Amino acid sequence: MPRRSGVQVGIVGKPNTGKTTLFAAATLQEAKIAPYPFTTVEPNVGIGDVRFKCVCKYFGVKDEPVNYFCLDGWRFAPVELIDVAGLVPDAWRGRGLGNRFLDHLRRADALIHVVDASGSTDIEGRPVEPGSHDPLKDVEFLEREVDMWLYGILRRDWNRFALSVEATGAKIEEELYKRLSGLEVEEAAVAEAIDAAGLYAKRPTLWSDEDIMSFVRELRIRAKPMVIAANKVDLPPARRNVERLRERLKERYLVVPMSAEAELALRRASAAGLIRYVPGDDDFEVVGRLTERQERALEYIRTRVLKVWGSTGVQEVINTVVFDLLRYVAVFPVADEYKLSDHKGRVLPEVYLMKHGSTPRDLAYTIHTELGEKFIAAIDVKTRRRLSATTPLEHRSVVKIVTGR
Numbered sequence: 001m002p003r004r005s006g007v008q009v010g011i012v013g014k015p016n017t018g019k020t021t022l023f024a025a026a027t028l029q030e031a032k033i034a035p036y037p038f039t040t041v042e043p044n045v046g047i048g049d050v051r052f053k054c055v056c057k058y059f060g061v062k063d064e065p066v067n068y069f070c071l072d073g074w075r076f077a078p079v080e081l082i083d084v085a086g087l088v089p090d091a092w093r094g095r096g097l098g099n100r101f102l103d104h105l106r107r108a109d110a111l112i113h114v115v116d117a118s119g120s121t122d123i124e125g126r127p128v129e130p131g132s133h134d135p136l137k138d139v140e141f142l143e144r145e146v147d148m149w150l151y152g153i154l155r156r157d158w159n160r161f162a163l164s165v166e167a168t169g170a171k172i173e174e175e176l177y178k179r180l181s182g183l184e185v186e187e188a189a190v191a192e193a194i195d196a197a198g199l200y201a202k203r204p205t206l207w208s209d210e211d212i213m214s215f216v217r218e219l220r221i222r223a224k225p226m227v228i229a230a231n232k233v234d235l236p237p238a239r240r241n242v243e244r245l246r247e248r249l250k251e252r253y254l255v256v257p258m259s260a261e262a263e264l265a266l267r268r269a270s271a272a273g274l275i276r277y278v279p280g281d282d283d284f285e286v287v288g289r290l291t292e293r294q295e296r297a298l299e300y301i302r303t304r305v306l307k308v309w310g311s312t313g314v315q316e317v318i319n320t321v322v323f324d325l326l327r328y329v330a331v332f333p334v335a336d337e338y339k340l341s342d343h344k345g346r347v348l349p350e351v352y353l354m355k356h357g358s359t360p361r362d363l364a365y366t367i368h369t370e371l372g373e374k375f376i377a378a379i380d381v382k383t384r385r386r387l388s389a390t391t392p393l394e395h396r397s398v399v400k401i402v403t404g405r
């Protein structure tokens, strides 16, 4: 099974909130988890997945996934996750482990900010009485640290850059876009950020530090959209905090309640054949012999997490990033529109996560350069309609690419 993905998502937050637990639950990759700050130093990189309804039931066929899998009619597609060290206030000045490791997130399309919704860790991630720390504070400082990181990238060499833009008469959005390449930001987003910061009327050599900062804040929203994962919801103080986070952040962020630890336990129990559990579900079924301790742990998860919140939230967080923030679409290409198969006769073998607005031609190029070059048109297999090269692809569509010689 090819384990690669076109979507990259960074996991950020202060220390000791459960970032690595989320990473491990989503990827089932070994990674060190511990109840104290700065457990993670070097980043963990691995593959998790999004979940969506497969089209196998729609067509009433048995599929044969070759990239990833289909469980009970739920299809999964890969997403790359990058778990980095914890950030503390003033990391940009070098506190804690600093913020240089954020460079590992340059390629990230979006971020998951893991906060400790149970309020049992202080602003630097040290354990405190549950409910005694306000997680809203974590949201504010983290934005600033990410901003200072972006600011640092931009401020370096600004004067020379600004002079050269003016001397050559180049467009500021084009030049800034080139300068920020590697940050996974589109030129249109750079232009929007300049506009939103009200800086189009100002010559780059006159941008003050405050101006650069305003631009950076606007850029962050567009270049690194973020979801809040309100973790540790199995602990009682989390309930009130989740409500507050939702209420206070409703204009800016989606807040998803989560228990990363519960998900990790469920996925491990499932991998060990003890339970049947489809990631994202609201319950599980015991199918193996449990020790008393395992039984208690699973019952805790059922009563404290699944029954209260409807799921552990891990799958929902990843889905929210990919489908709500980034608005990706999952598309099934097929070579035979009647058998819904590839050239080898495998039914619905592959699914591709494509950026919002991608077209059939983009899909053809993603599958193979040659297919892109020979592209003539495409067929939407559900409706049997012909799609032009530029029609945006729809989520869960099945597409046959028509090629010429």
Ligand SMILES: Nc1nc2c(ncn2[C@@H]2O[C@H](COP(=O)(O)OP(=O)(O)OP(=O)(O)O)[C@@H](O)[C@H]2O)c(=O)[nH]1
Binding pocket: 013, 014, 015, 016, 017, 018, 019, 020, 021, 022, 032, 033, 034, 035, 036, 037, 038, 039, 040, 041, 084, 085, 086, 087, 231, 232, 233, 234, 235, 258, 259, 260, 261, 262
């Ligand atoms: N109660 C509870 N504890 C959790 C949950 N998720 C993680 N934890 C605990 O939180 C502690 C920190 O977890 P990590 O995943 O190492 O946290 P981190 O954010 O990666 O920490 P650093 O790498 O130090 O920044 C561990 O003791 C976890 O077991 C959860 O859903 N509920």
Ligand SMILES: [Mg+2]
Binding pocket: 019, 020, 021, 032, 039, 040, 084, 085
């Ligand atoms: Mg960690």
